[in-house]
Amino acid sequence: MSQPSATPTVERVDDRHRYEILVDGERAGLTAYRDRGxxxxxxxxxxxxxxxxxxxxxxxxxxxxxxxxxxxxxxxxVCPYVAKYLHKHGEFDDITDPVTPEVLQWLDTELG
Known part of the structure; x- marks a missing residue:
């Protein structure tokens, strides 16, 4: 594939609980989340x-x-890629909480 002609853009899509990255208007990827408080x-x-x-x-x-x-x-x-990114980029340490068994159980229930 050729290099994209437009700068990729990131959008938060609240109704789908994710952020999407778009290249020339096409969804190229996503990171999914759920809010817990x-x-x-x-x-x-x-x-x-x-x-x-x-x-x-x-x-x-x-x-x-x-x-x-x-x-x-x-x-x-919880996502291994996000965890790896945070490990390499300490600028988010002050707003990062640990993954706990309670969070994992809550997420499992949330996702069904």
């Missing part, structure tokens, strides 16, 4: 194979976490 629990991130290797997952997660900070919420990184 003041916590935004991220549980899944994916980028379509056609867009792999362009750094889109990192841009998506960075912008999603920046939005969480702006909204006054806290981050719970």
């Amino acid at each position: 003041e916590q935004r629990v991220f549980y899944h991130t994916e980028v379509d194979d056609a867009f792999a290797g362009q750094g889109l997952a990192a841009q998506l997660v960075r912008e999603a976490l920046t939005d969480v900070r702006a909204s006054g919420k806290r981050i719970v990184p």
Whole structure:
């Protein structure tokens, strides 16, 4: 696939509980969450194979976490990619909560 001609954009899609990254208007990836009080629990991130290797997952997660900070919420990184991103980028440490058995049980119930 050729390089995208437009700058990728990230949008929060509240009714679908996720952030999406768009390239030329096409959804290239997403990171899914559920809100638990003041916590935004991220549980899944994916980028379509056609867009792999362009750094889109990192841009998506960075912008999603920046939005969480702006909204006054806290981050719970159940998603392994989000957890890995946070491990490498300490600027979100002050708003990151640990993944606990209670959070995992709550998420399992939320997702059915």
